[in-house]
Amino acid sequence: MNKKALIAMSGGVDSSVAAFLMKEQGYECIGATMKLYQNDDIVINKEHTCCSLDDVEDARAVAHSMGMDHYVMNFKEHFREQVMDKFVHCYECGITPNPCIDCNRYLKFEYLYQRAQELGMDYVVTGHYAQIVQDETTGRYLLKKAVDASKDQSYVLYSLTQDQLAHTQFPLGGMPKSETRAIAEAHGFVNAKKHDSQDICFVPDGNYAKFIEQHACKTYPEGDFVDVHGNVLGRHKGIIRYTIGQRKGLGLALKEPMYVMDVDIEKNQVVLGRNEDLFSKRLVANDVNLISISHIDAPARVTAKVRYRHTEAPATVNPLPDGKIEVIFDEPQRAITKGQAVVLYDSDIVVGGGTICETEKLY
Template identity: 45%
Template sequence: MFMKKKRVVIAMSGGVDSSTAAALLKEEGHEVIGISMQLYNHAELEAELKENRFDSCCSLKDVDEARRVAQILDIPYYVLNFEKIFKEKVVDYFIDEYLHARTPNPCVRCNTDVKFKHLLLKAKELKADYLATGHYVRNVFNEKEKCYELKKAKDLKKDQSYFLFGTDPKELPYLLFPLGDLEKTEVRTLAERHHLPTAQKPESMEICFIPNNNYSNFIESKIQNKKAFQGQIITKEGKILGKHDGSFQFTVGQRKGLGVFDSNPLYVLEVDHTSKKVTVGSDQDLKSIGLVAKNINWIKYPKSPCVSVKIRHSTKNIPCTIENLKTHVKVLFQEPERAVTPGQAAVFYEGDTLLGGGWIEQRLS
C-alpha cells in the first residue's frame, strides 16, 4: 500500500472485516493503532427497554473481541466515548425521522457524522497519517484528474459505497480501505491465517442500538403522547379500511403487519405526518417515475446528467437523468421503480465511481 511505514488508526468494530483490515496493515509494516467507539450506554439501554439480550453490532461483546484481536496483533488499543455525538447525530435523528413519517438510514449518518468526521479528528490528534476502516469500498487516486475517487468494491455483493455518499472529498486523502480489492471469502481466509477469533463471526444485520431490531418498540418508548400518532389506514381514493396505533410503525413498500385485509395484497404507499393517515394500495401503485432529493453531497460532480442511482443499499443501480437545482436534485428514472421511500438515501454513480447522494424528499408519480 505504501513504500514507507505510516501511522494508521484503524476503527475496530469487533467483526471480521475491521479485524482483518488491522492485520493487513500490521503485516504491511505500518504502525497501527486500534480504536473502538463506545456509542451508547449498554446497561442503561437494556434497563430502559427491559431487554437482556444485546449482542448486536457495537455491543460490549464486540468491544471485548476487538480488544482480543488487538492483543493478538500486538497493537495499541483504545475505546473512545462517542455517546453524546452518537445520540445527537444518529439516535435522535433516527427517532425524529420516524416521528415525521420518514424512513431513516442511521448507518449513513453514523459513517458521515461520527466515524469519519470525528474519528478522523481523533486520528489526527494521535499524529496518525491515515484513518482506516473495514468497509468494502476502494479509494483510488485518479492520476488524470489529480483527485481521489471512491469506487465500488471488488466484491459487489459486499460493496458499501452506498453508505459513504456523505463523505467529504477533502477527507479522501486520509482514508484507507484495505478490503476494497478483496472478496469476503478471502477476508475470512486471511483472518484464519492470522489466527483471529473473529474469522468465522456471523455478520450483524441489525441496527446497533435497537435490541432485537424492534425499532417500533424503541421509538414507542420515547413518545410522551402515543395517541398523537394514531390514525386511519385508507386507500388512495380515501376509503377508510381501519385504524392504526402509530404512524411510525409504517414505511413505504411495507406489506406485513398492516392490520387490514383485502382480496389483493396491500402495500404502504404513503405515510402522512400531519394527519397520521397511512395510504395503502397495490404493488403497481408503488411505482414512481422519479424522485426529489435534498441535502446533496457531491464527492465528484457528474460529467453528464445521465447517471445511475441506488435508492436502497440492496437494490441495483437504476439508469436515470438528474437535474441539479439550487436546493435539491430532481431524478427521472428510465423506467418506473417501486417503493421510493422518503428519508432513504439516493446515491449516484458513474460506472463504478461514487458521485455522491442526498436524502429522498418525495417520490414523483
C-alpha cells in the same frame, strides 16, 4: 518514519483483518473501538450486539495479538444526538432514515476522524468493502465499488469528502469476503467465525416501534388506514410503525394485497395502495455531496440506487437552482422513499448522492 493509522475496530472480523493488512504494509497502527451506547440505552439485553462488552473484548484481543495499542473512545452523546435522536424524529415525521449512513458520516468520518488528527494519525481505516483511488488527471479522490459486489458498501459511504477520502483507507475493498475469513482463521483471530451484523445496531431485534416509543418516552396514537380515494380501511397502531412499500404487519383483512404508499402526519393516516401503484420515475434530493465531480451544471446520465439493496437503474440527474438535484429514471422504480439516500454511479465510480426529500406523487 512509518505512516500511522487509526483502525476503527468494531470487534468483527472485517475490521480485524483490515488492521492486520495495514500492519502487514508496515503502518504503525492503533486500534479504536467506538462506544456508541450502553445496552440499557436500547432497552434490550442482548450480548452480541455492536458495542457490547464482547465486541470490545474481541477487538482488544485481536489488537493485542498484533502488538497494537487499543483504546475505547466514548462517542455516546454524539451517537444519541446524530443518529438515534434523528432516527426517532424522522419516523415521527413519516420519513424513513438510514442510520448506518448517519453513523458513517458523523461518527466514523467526522468525530473519529477528528480524534485521529488529534493523535497525529495519517489515516482512518475501517473494514468497509469499497475502494478509494486518486484520479491522475483531475487529482480528485474517487470512491469505487468493492470487488466483491455482494458486499459492496459504497452506497453508505457517499457522504465522504475529498479531505476524508485522502486520509481514509479501505483495505478490504479489493478482496472477496471469503478471503477475509480465510485470513482471520489462518491467524487465529478470536472472531474469525463471528457472524456479520444484519440489523441496525441499536435495534438488534428489529422492533423499531418499541425502540422509538422507549427512546422518546411516549406512545403514538392510532389512526385510520385509508385507500388513495380516502376511504377508511381500518385502524393503524401509530404512524411510526409504517414505511413506504410495507405490506407485512398491517393487521388488516383485505380483498387484495395492499402496501403503504404514504404516511400523512397532519391527518394521522396511513395511505394504502396496490403494488403497481408504488412505482414512480422522479425524485428530488437535498444535502447533496459530490465525489467524482465538483458540481453538476447540466443534465447527466448516471445509474442510481434509492436503497442499499436496490439494483441501480439508468437515470438522468438534473441540477436544481437551490443546490438540490432531480433524478429521473428511465423506468419506474418501486417505493422511492423520503429520508433514504439516492446514490449516483458512473460504472463502478460513485458520482455522489443526497437525501431524498421529494418524490413523485403516486395518487
